Structure formats: structure tokens, C-alpha cells
Amino acid sequence: MSGASGPPVGEVSPGEAWRILEENSSAMLIDVRTRAEWGFVGVPDLSEVGQSAVFVEWASFPNMSANPQFVAEVMEAIGDNTPNMLLFICRSGARSFRAATTIAEHFKRVEVQAQCLNVAEGFEGDLDPQGHRGGHNGWKARGLAWRQS
Template sequence: MKHLQPKEAWQWLQAHADDPPEQAPLFVDVRMEIESLYVGRPPGVVHIAWYDYPDLKPDPERFARQVEAEAGHKDRPILLICRSGKRTLDAGQALEAAGFTDVAHVVHGFEGELDEHFHRSTVNGWRHDGLPWEQM
């Protein structure tokens, strides 16, 4: 699995923006739907939760099936993002175990690590780096 800093991930997505859809990276937000909708998300991201309510337990096989259904094939590049870059590590490993060949994740995720006041988006992450995002 590739580990891309937020700005590297954005540059990679932009470098492939004109690729045919079946070859362009599939950008997947693995957070719970409520996080993606209300906290914000990068534009163009597809939501496929690693886990969600009410179980809050990952189902790696379900996740891999949903990503494959969206991607079309397991050789398509996949870029994963979550809140802080931790869920994407497990989700990425599940995809690789399921046979995906080109998996990357956004280090520090959308909101980044906690600062000394337990706030996010102040130290690192997609939003901290000033990259495009939208909110419901």
C-alpha cells in the first residue's frame, strides 16, 4: 500500500483527472456516512464505509465487494481517506488481501491528528493542508 500525504494524494488525483473513468483512481471515503456528510469530504469522493452504525464492526469481505463493484476491476487504482489515516490502513490491507493491486491511502486523513487541545484539522490532514472539500 502506498502512503500519500494529502497534497501528494491531491496531485496524484489531478494528474489522472483526464484518464478514462475505468482507469482513473477511485477515491473512496471509508468513514461512516454521518462523518462524510456533516464533517466534510473531498470533492469527487465515493463513500463506502469501512464500518457503520449500528454494528460499528468492519466486514472486510463486504467492503472489498463494494469497492470492486464501484471500481469495476481489482487493478484500478484505489485511494482511501478516513478521518485520521488509521481506518484506511486496515481497509487498504483488506483490499490487498482481496486481490486489489494498486491501493493507496491519505496519511493523516481528512481531519488529521489531535493537537494538544484535542482538536483536529490544526496539525495536519486534508483540510489542514487547504485542499478542496465540501460539506453538506
């Protein structure tokens, strides 16, 4: 998948994301949901693969206003050693795709080589026939490690 004018952003399933994080110690998972989502819904637990997720809001609850410092906050979280692969996750995959594209475009401008991947399905996944999230698909429904924060 790629943005219309931006650099290509790949997409992986939650299971593929877990495998990447397990096998690539340089990879990093960036959760771009809101503080409210982290607190009430839970967060990926990467301790089993010796990693920790990074938490940077793409937009803020309740009005979902864009975070004007998103790129700066991600760069600060990454630090001096840019991972070779960054995986972005949100509730269902839409915000994280925009976030991954934004960071990929930033990397292109500053000539940094790193692959940006969107975690399809996100943390909670799509709505099921009853209108609920978390049981149809997504990180939680796929049985990947998570915890309440």
C-alpha cells in the first residue's frame, strides 16, 4: 500500500507484526492511539519478545485534533539510532496508515533509510456483526499479548 504522493508504506497483519518484532530487535512498534484508548482498551505487551511499544498520539481525545508535534515526538522516541523498521498500530489501521505515511515522508525528506509498516486490522480490529470491536480481527482477537495499562 502506498500514499498517492508519498513513499511506499507496507502493511502487515498483527501476526506478521509480532513475528517481525520477535525476530528483528531493531524493529519498533509505535502505538498512535489516544491516551484514553491506551488506558481503557489496553496496549500491546511486547515483553515476551524483549521489546516495549512506543506511545505517541496521532490525534487527541475527545475532539480528535491532530497532534502537531507527532513527527517530533516520534523522532524523540526513536532517539539517535533510527530502527530499520517501524510498525504503526491504531484501533483499526486507518490512523496508523496515515501516521506511517507521515513518518515515511519525513524520512524521505531527511534521507533516512527505514521501512514504515502499517499493522492492518489494528489493535481492536473491525466491527463485528453486532457492532463490537476486539473479537472479529485485530491484535487482541488474534490472541497476541496485551495488557491493561
